[in-house]
Amino acid sequence: MNERPMFILAGNGPYENRGCEAIVRGTVKILRNHYKDPSFLCLSHFQNHEQFEKQIIKEYDSEVIHRETNRNKKMFSPEWACQFIQRKFSEKKYMRSVYKELFPAINEAEAVLSVGGDNYSLDYGIPRAFTGLDDLVLENKKPMIIWGASVGPFDRVPEYEKYMKKHLQRVNGIFVRESATIEYLEKIGVKDNIYKTADPAFLMDPQEPQPKIKIEEESIGINLSPLMAKYVGDKSLESWINIAAGVLEEVIKRTENKLYLIPHVTIPISNDYLFLKQVKEKIKDSEERTVLIPPIYNASETKWIISKMKVFAGARTHSTIAALSSNVPTLSFGYSVKAKGINKDIFGHDNYCMNPEKLSSKTVADKIENILKESDEIRSHLKISIPKIKNKALLAGQGLQKITE
Known part of the structure; x- marks a missing residue:
């Protein structure tokens, strides 16, 4: 060597x-x-x-x-x-x-x-x-x-x-x-x-952004990607934007938490930020309850932002890894076996995974509500399992x- x-x-x-x-x-x-x-x-x-x-x-x-x-x-x-x-x-x-x-x-x-x-x-x-x-x-x-x-x-x-x-x-x-x-x-x-x-x-390691950014406590982090259009509704991007807006409106309706929309991939051919921006524009009262994180943060800074969430729901695999490795209760929108495999290794089951083909405003809001209710228990489990991972x-x-x- x-x-x-x-x-x-x-x-x-x-x-x-x-x-x-x-x-x-x-x-x-x-x-x-x-x-x-x-x-x-x-x-x-x-x-x-x-x-x-x-x-x-x-x-x-x-x-x-x-x-x-x-x-x-x-x-x-x-x-x-x-x-x-x-x-x-x-x-x-x-x-x-x-x-x-x-x-x-x-x-x-x-x-x-x-x-x-x-x-x-x-x-x-x-x-x-x-x-x-x-x-x-x-x-x-x-x-x-x-x-x-x-x-x-x-x-x-x-x-x-x-x-x-x-x-x-x-x-x-x-x-x-x-x-x-x-x-x-x-x-x-x-x-x-x-x-x-x-x-x-x-x-x-997470790294606090500079200049500092204020994150409200007890917030819900959401990452949705344009890539998911291939698995939802009529498989068109326009349809998926409308479905995603409906999902977020239902979460807003059912919870009192602020929503942070967090892009994780911003390459030209698949840009979470531009997609989430279009979704946010379709949500009623979006300024009061939703915050769109700008695409200026690197991976470590984005992980720091995600780590401050009470609950996180993500489409990009590494956005969910950022959350799980920070002991944040996480819902994974898994369109391949990798999300289920990672969840099974951490929890012993894939109850916190959702196949995008089954995604609707009701199913997502139900899952997030349940994870909010179980958040203390999930966080305690993560504090034991994540160091092993x-x-x-x-x-x-x-x-x-x-x-x-």
Whole structure:
């Protein structure tokens, strides 16, 4: 091992997705706990170069250096899925172009960690960009780690699932953040390289915003995303805006708490802030009972805001992790297995998860009312279970040390 080890954190999105930033902050904390004075190269996907430049300016950790990939968005399209399965061709040349910034640094790297949470799934299309990254790293004989992730399922495309089984068996370690993924991987025969851990974001420290922001006590935090439109009503964004407004009006009607609308992802193609702004405009008396948090806070500051809530309800997985890791009773709008897996690991059940397809103003208000009534009991449970989850995340560093020794 190098005297000052360097790790490449690859495959992430921009910090405008605060979950992506939270993963980096938590990972850095884990590795600093297990390695002496490590440094970090983040090789991430950005929508444009301006977004990349903005991230460099806002980075406050001097040991975290950023580089951008040369990604072609077509690699995520459904057409590519068909072509991949039918042709099964090698695309090393193309992938070498995408990850060209990898090669000047890979010889010095202790390991490459593929970060990003749920990249190895079909949620955003065939994950060619990430399996291609794995292949390049393994070809260069460096430890390739899928880090703090949910993986799969791939059973919607049986031929691809067979490919992914073989592929996943080749990487050096799959550090899995929740039990639902472990169950799936074991079912398809991926067992020997699995490490049970928790999402690194559980370890990110909250940071009070500067200048300070006042949060009313006993408030309810709400995160809703435009992405949920795919699962609600007639699947249109306009329909989802109207449903979301109805949900918030019902919560206002049934409770006396102030509502804070908290964006967690503000990238151009999926902006929670713009969505919540449209929703707020449709709510009667919205100025008196609702506060829309501006999209100016980083992941740690957003976590601080969320930590002040009496109850939180969130669509973005890492917004709910920010709440749960702060011992805030949380309702998760889970459109994939990861939310249920995380909740089962914390509570032993998924009673505080809601499938968006069952979402209505009544069902959400009922759930929030029940969580408010049980909030003291839930908070007491979190105070016992969350330290165990955080410790599990921290111990991922021990598993990584075994691989990099």
